[in-house]
Amino acid sequence: MTIVDSSVLTAVTGGVDTHVDFHVAAALDHIGGLLGVETFPVSDAGYSSLLEWLGGFGTVVKVGVEGTGSYGAGLFRFLHRHGIEVVEVDRPDRQLRHREGKSDPTDAVAAARAALSGKATGRPKLGNGPVEQMRILTVARRSAREQRIQTLNQIRHLVFCAPEAIRERFIGRYQITMLKEMTAMRPRPGADPVAYVTLITLRDLARRIGQLDVEMKWISGQLKGLVSEVAPSLLDVHGLGPDGAAVLLVAAGDNPGRIRSEAAWAHLCGVAPIPASSGKTIRHRLNRGGNRQANSVLYQIVICRMSTDPRTRLYVNRRRADGRTTGEIVRILKRYAAREIYKHLPQDIT
DSSP: OBOSOGGGOOEEEEEEEEOSSEEEEEEEOTTSOEEEEEEEESSHHHHHHHHHHHHTTSEEEEEEEEOTTTTTHHHHHHHHHTTOOEEEEOOOOHHHHHHHOOOHHHHHHHHHHHHHHTSOOBOOOOOOSHHHHHHHHHHHHHHHHHHHHHHHHHHHHHHHHSOHHHHHHHTTOOHHHHHHHHHTOOOOOOSOHHHHHHHHHHHHHHHHHHHHHHHHHHHHHHHHHHHHHHOGGGGGSTTOOHHHHHHHHHHHOSOGGGSOSHHHHHHHTTOSOEEOOBTTBOOEEOOOOSOHHHHHHHHHHHHHHHHHOHHHHHHHHHHHHTTOOHHHHHHHHHHHHHHHHHHHOOSOOO
8 A cells, every 4th residue: 555655765674574374565665754664575586576566666765573583584684685674573563553553564564663763673583604603503403402401301201110120220320331332222012011111212202312412523523613713812811611602693693794883782782771760769680681502601701710710719719808799700801701791703705
């Protein structure tokens, strides 16, 4: 539907509400007047039609897109190749949805207004370089690690409930030697069919863990090579390994220049204290936002340093003498770690 005569317009701002099979786009003029709303399929042809449709109202200066890292990834890459400025738009807040309702056209218009007003300023990740390779590998590694934990828990449960002979054989055993013995088992049918099936199942589960270990080792090797290529100095940071470095680089993206400052990086990692002051009360609260995977890596760095780094241990002792709790000290150290990591982030890779 077209609302304003497009012949007099020059500057057009678009907004897109993204979905799996289709995208809903809205176009605004330079003063926020609605020009139209249209639906396009998710395909290269659909992206071309969307851009052509926006261009029919004038010169496209900016497009706000929801979910540039998920449903809108393909559209973002297409617009980026054609030199269109794209900004990442968060979903409308709950108060706005409560007042105006929820619909795809409404969300598309809200995305366009956020881009036009400057409320949405985030630069999306490009996702077209070595860091995108890291992201894909970390997804596979996370899945393998979770499956390994699940399989190990299944083994332990089977041992707890197994016939007495099997239970006494494996209960309380050290994990590595237990899995090695289970992998090498060659059970034979006997008088107790339950014991036979239990041993067969334990052997197969142990071998599955072995396959997952091989997979995770290969992925870690690939990640180390990519990190060495993109930001080799990260591997020299105390308490940070290749897997954690890859997670931090994924949080920054293939275009880390989009992170404007060290403070912005701290906010992205969820380690910047949030002001929570009112009246005469001046305080800050814990930041529970940001990239939680990156936040977890910073936590691991701090925990490692608290037990192995002499300077960190001196700092912890001094802070405890000042009355700080362990949780407060860890949060402060995470902020310091984020500041240190920011210095090792590369310039834009692509």
